C-alpha cells in the first residue's frame with residue numbers, strides 16, 4: 001500500500017456543547033475515492049470543513065502528505081492542494097461561467113493567469129460538459145450546470161485531494177447518471193477524492209472505500225459492500241429514517 | 244489591448260488635457276469649481292477602488308484626508324510640498340493598514356462604524372494635543388496658487404485612474420471581485436482575503452491622505468473640525484454610489500453633476516444642503532442602485548438589443 005495522501009487522527013469539532021465530529025480517524029490513499037457517508041447531521045460536511053480549513057478542529061491532527069494542515073487558513077490549505085465543492089452550490093453571481101472557472105485557476109495549488117488560465121478554463125468546461133457555455137451568466141444555468149461550474153472551478157487548481165459534498169444530490173435520474181459518469185471519469189484520471197454522498201448507487205459504483213459516520217463518530221469502515229451490509233450502519237440509517 | 248480600451252485611453256488623455264488646461268481659460272469661479280470636482284473625483288474614485296468590489300462601506304475618508312491636511316500643515320515650513328504629498332500617502336497607507344488589519348476580518352457593519360469612529364477619534368486626539376499646547380489651529384501659508392493646487396489634483400486623478408486600471412487587470416483586482424461575490428469561495432480558491440482587502444484599502448487611504456495634503460494650502464487655516472469633518476466621508480460615498488462603483492469611470496459621472504448642483508444649492512439655499520444629500524441618497528437606493536454608470540449601460544444594452552432586432 002502506498003502512503004496516505006490525507007490522514008485524520010482523532011479529529012474533533014465541538015460547537016458549544018455539541019460534538020459534531022468526534023475523534024475521527026481515517027486515511028485516504030493516492031488515487032482512492034473514499035466515500036464519507038452517514039445519516040443527516042452525522043458530521044460529514046463538518047469533517048470536510050475541517051479538512052478544507054473552513055473550520056478549525058477543536059483537537060486532532062489532519063495531515064496532507066505528512067504535513068500538518070489542521071487549523072490552517074482555507075487559502076493556505078487550498079494552495080497546498082485541497083479543493084472542494086459545497087453542499088449548497090456556491091458560485092460567483094457577478095461573473096460568467098468562464099470567469100467562475102478561472103477563479104479557481106489563479107490563486108490555488110497550481111496557478112495560471114491570462115491566456116493560460118483561459119485555456120485551462122475552456123478545457124475544464126469541456127471536461128465537465130459545459131462546452132460553449134463559457135459566456136453564460138450564472139442565473140441562466142440549470143441546476144446540474146451550476147454544479148458543473150463548481151466542479152470545474154474545484155478542478156482548476158489541479159488539486160491533490162478533491163472534496164465533493166453531495167455533488168450528486170438534487171439531480172433527476174437522467175442527470176444523476178450523467179453525474180456518476182463524470183465522477184467516474186475523474187476517478188479514472190487518478191484523482192484522490194472524498195465523496196460525501198447519500199445516493200447508494202453512486203456509493204456502490206464510485207467508492208473504493210467507505211467511512212460511515214453517525215452522530216459525529218465513525219461507526220464503520222470498509223468496502224461499500226462491507227459497510228452497507230453492516231448491521232450497525234443499517235440501524236444508523238433506519239434510525240434516521242424513523243426520526 | 245482591445246479597441247474599446249484604446250478608445251478609452253484616447254478619451255481619457257483628451258479629458259485630462261482639457262481638464263489640465265482649465266486654469267488657462269477658466270475664470271476664478273470655474274477654477275474653484277474645478278478644484279471641488281477634481282478633489283471629489285480623486286476621493287470617490289479611490290474610494291470605489293476598494294468599496295466597489297468588496298462592498299465594504301468605508302466612512303474613513305475624512306480620517307485620511309485630515310491626516311494629509313495635517314501633514315502639510317505641520318511640515319510645509321521645513322519640507323517641499325511634493326515630499327509632503329508623498330509622506331501623506333505613506334502615512335495614509337500605514338493608517339489604512341492598521342485599521343484594515345484590525346477591522347477587515349469583521350463583518351461589514353462593524354467596519355462601517357469603526358471607520359466612522361476613526362475620523363472622530365483622530366480629531367479628538369488632535370484637539371486634545373492642541374489644548375495641551377495651547378494652540379487652536381494651524382496657519383498654512385504657502386505661495387501655491389489655486390491653479391497649482393488644481394493641477395496637482397488633476398495629476399493625482401490621472402494617477403488614480405492609471406492605478407485603478409492596472410489593478411482592474413491584475414490578479415489583485417480579480418481576487419477582490421471574487422471576494423466581493425463570495426468570500427468563502429475566495430478563501431477556498433487560495434486567496435488570502437485579509438491581505439487583498441488590506442492592500443486595496445491602503446491604496447484608497449493613501450490617495451485620500453495625498454488629497455488632503457494637496458488641499459491644505461487652500462484652507463489657509465486648518466483646525467480639526469474642518470480637516471476631519473464627517474460630512475466629507477458621506478459626500479464621497481454618495482457621489483461614488485451615484486456614479487456607480489462597478490466601473491472605474493463610474494464615480495466621476497456622479498461627482499460632476501453632484502458637485503455642480505451642490506455648489507448651486509449652497510450658494511443660494513445654504514440651509515438645504517443636507518436635505519439635498521439626503522434626497523440624492525434616497526434616489527440612489529430606490530431608483531439607481533448601480534448608479535449612473537449602471538443606467539448608461541442599461542440604455543446602451545437596450546439600444547443594442549433594439550438594433551439587433553430591427
Ligand SMILES: Nc1ncnc2c1ncn2[C@@H]1O[C@H](COP(=O)(O)OP(=O)(O)OP(=O)(O)O)[C@@H](O)[C@H]1O
Nearest residue numbers: 015018020038039040041042043044045046047087
Ligand atoms: N457552524 C455550526 N455551528 C453550530 N453547529 C453546527 C455548525 N455546522 C454544523 N453544525 C451541527 O453539527 C452537526 C453535523 O452537521 P453536518 O452539517 O456536518 O452534518 P452532515 O453529516 O453534513 O449532514 P447532512 O447529510 O444533512 O448534510 C449538526 O448537528 C449541525 O447542526
Ligand SMILES: [Mg+2]
Nearest residue numbers: 044045046087
Ligand atoms: Mg452535509
